[in-house]
Amino acid sequence: xxxxxKDRVIAILAEQAMLEPGxxxxxxxxxxxxxxxxxxxxxxxxxxxxxDVSVPFNxxxxxxxxxxxxxxxxxxxxxxGLVATQAA
Amino acid sequence: MRRVVITGQGTIxxxxxxxxxxxxxxxxxxxxxxxxxxxxxERLSIRIGAQIKGYEPEDSFNRQQIALYDxxxxxxxxxxxxxxxxxxxxxxxxxxxxxxxxLGTSGGGMNTLDENYRSVYADGKNRVxxxxxxxxxxxAAASHVSMxxxxxxxxxxxxxxxxxxxxxxxxxxxxxxxxxADVMITGGSEAMLCFGGIKAWEGLRVMSKDACRxxxxxxxxxxxxxxxxxxxxxxxxxxxxxxADILAEVVGFSMTSDAADIVMPSKQxxxxxxxxxxxxxxxxxxxxxYVNAHGTGTTANDKTECAAVxxxxxxxxxxxxxxxxxxxxxxxxxxxxxxxxxxCIMALREGVIAPTIGYEEPDPECALDVVPNVARDxxxxxxxxNAFAFGxxxxxxxxxxx
Numbered sequence: 117x118x119x120x121x122k123d124r125v126i127a128i129l130a131e132q133a134m135l136e137p138g139x140x141x142x143x144x145x146x147x148x149x150x151x152x153x154x155x156x157x158x159x160x161x162x163x164x165x166x167x168d169v170s171v172p173f174n175x176x177x178x179x180x181x182x183x184x185x186x187x188x189x190x191x192x193x194x195x196x197g198l199v200a201t202q203a204a
Numbered sequence: 205m206r207r208v209v210i211t212g213q214g215t216i217x218x219x220x221x222x223x224x225x226x227x228x229x230x231x232x233x234x235x236x237x238x239x240x241x242x243x244x245x246e247r248l249s250i251r252i253g254a255q256i257k258g259y260e261p262e263d264s265f266n267r268q269q270i271a272l273y274d275x276x277x278x279x280x281x282x283x284x285x286x287x288x289x290x291x292x293x294x295x296x297x298x299x300x301x302x303x304x305x306x307l308g309t310s311g312g313g314m315n316t317l318d319e320n321y322r323s324v325y326a327d328g329k330n331r332v333x334x335x336x337x338x339x340x341x342x343x344a345a346a347s348h349v350s351m352x353x354x355x356x357x358x359x360x361x362x363x364x365x366x367x368x369x370x371x372x373x374x375x376x377x378x379x380x381x382x383x384x385a386d387v388m389i390t391g392g393s394e395a396m397l398c399f400g401g402i403k404a405w406e407g408l409r410v411m412s413k414d415a416c417r418x419x420x421x422x423x424x425x426x427x428x429x430x431x432x433x434x435x436x437x438x439x440x441x442x443x444x445x446x447x448a449d450i451l452a453e454v455v456g457f458s459m460t461s462d463a464a465d466i467v468m469p470s471k472q473x474x475x476x477x478x479x480x481x482x483x484x485x486x487x488x489x490x491x492x493x494y495v496n497a498h499g500t501g502t503t504a505n506d507k508t509e510c511a512a513v514x515x516x517x518x519x520x521x522x523x524x525x526x527x528x529x530x531x532x533x534x535x536x537x538x539x540x541x542x543x544x545x546x547x548c549i550m551a552l553r554e555g556v557i558a559p560t561i562g563y564e565e566p567d568p569e570c571a572l573d574v575v576p577n578v579a580r581d582x583x584x585x586x587x588x589x590n591a592f593a594f595g596x597x598x599x600x601x602x603x604x605x606x
Contacts, residue, residue, distance in 0.1 A: 153467070153468065154466070154467060157407070157408060157409050160409070161407065170249075173409055174409055174410075174412075174424055174425060175408070175409040175410050175425075175502075175503075176410060176412070176423065176424045176425045176502050176503040176504075177424050177503065180424065
């Protein structure tokens with residue numbers, strides 16, 4: 117897992133949660149961070165813009181698109197995967 | 205308070221170019237959703253909608269009119285022509301000053317905005333057509349209806365997102381009830397199916413890429429539609445005296461605000477609006493046989509709406525029919541309540557309950573009789589029409605058979 121992807125995703129989530137990046141830990145869920153459904157779609161938008169990727173995500177069925185949002189770690193792994201496949 | 209009745213109805217939407225075609229499609233459970241066709245559609249991830257295919261403005265309007273009428277205004281005028289024609293009314297003298305127009309729309313002249321933004325930003329042009337402002341303004345449709353039919357009383361436009369039409373029709377009803385007007389032309393229109401209109405919705409991640417399946421466990425979002433429906437609301441005594449064909453009576457209206465979240469619906473807010481409409485109409489839950497649902501096909505709306513209906517109707521919720529016709533005509537946003545009122549009037553006049561099509565799997569969180577896939581013949585005397593908007597603004601109408 118590239119540190120820069122990790123740091124950038126954490127920075128995006130921290131900004132959304134109005135926390136310092138240092139206060140975001142890998143096992144936290146979005147709910148733990150206080151990010152609601154609007155915060156989630158805004159975070160996904162920020163991730164798409166930051167990494168120039170397209171995130172498969174439907175708010176009606178968050179599990180549908182194979183983009184795991186269950187924890188900070190899962191999101192970082194999913195973004196890493198998208199960057200690897202979509203940059204190819 | 206005066207009684208209010210409906211003496212004319214008109215529409216154009218993806219199911220039909222008039223009321224007869226639309227109701228036939230609803231009876232048949234036909235879907236008006238298909239591939240979207242407009243400039244830059246290939247840059248969208250959502251490419252389906254209930255679009256009015258083969259629509260040519262030149263068939264109905266002359267060159268000068270087309271220069272002034274955005275698509276949402278054109279739809280409104282076509283629907284108004286049918287509705288006012290059916291009512292048999294013509295407006296002059298005292299009646300003209302006692303008649304007005306209240307219409308709902310959310311986006312107004314969205315196609316005009318889209319085309320002209322493209323022109324100045326993407327194509328680098330430095331000049332736009334002189335009528336851009338009068339074409340795109342949200343009140344353009346209401347104003348053109350007032351001009352075309354000489355309606356000189358209270359006229360304005362209501363914008364409350366997906367509840368715009370219900371708020372408009374509720375307001376029109378109140379005007380007649382309280383004696384501010386004798387006849388009101390009301391309903392709503394939307395024409396948001398353009399690149400910018402869909403692109404904006406894509407961002408919220410609530411749109412389906414394949415179908416609108418309200419209340420079905422495998423639903424995956426809403427699908428937009430376009431079009432208009434317009435009604436003639438009239439003082440009952442006036443309509444009776446002139447021997448008008450009364451389509452239905454508008455007996456109740458209620459509006460509430462969730463005061464909670466800009467996008468997530470609230471059970472309490474919706475339930476209060478439903479109960480309020482019944483109370484205003486002096487209907488008991490058992491009197492209401494059918495509810496035309498807001499039923500967008502999103503996870504959040506459908507389960508919240510079912511919970512709200514169960515809350516407001518109590519035990520009677522299990523005996524009630526509730527369907528979402530958005531599965532057929534799509535979500536017309538600010539025009540949706542108006543098109544859905546057509547299904548309510550069909551239920552009251554013809555005893556045909558329009559189905560929720562695309563229904564595939566039961567959802568325990570939507571465990572009501574959603575009239576799945578096939579229309580049903582049931583004689584009903586009182587119905588409700590729900591609309592719950594983004595921003596937590598709820599508006600519910602109650603109708604009774606004439």
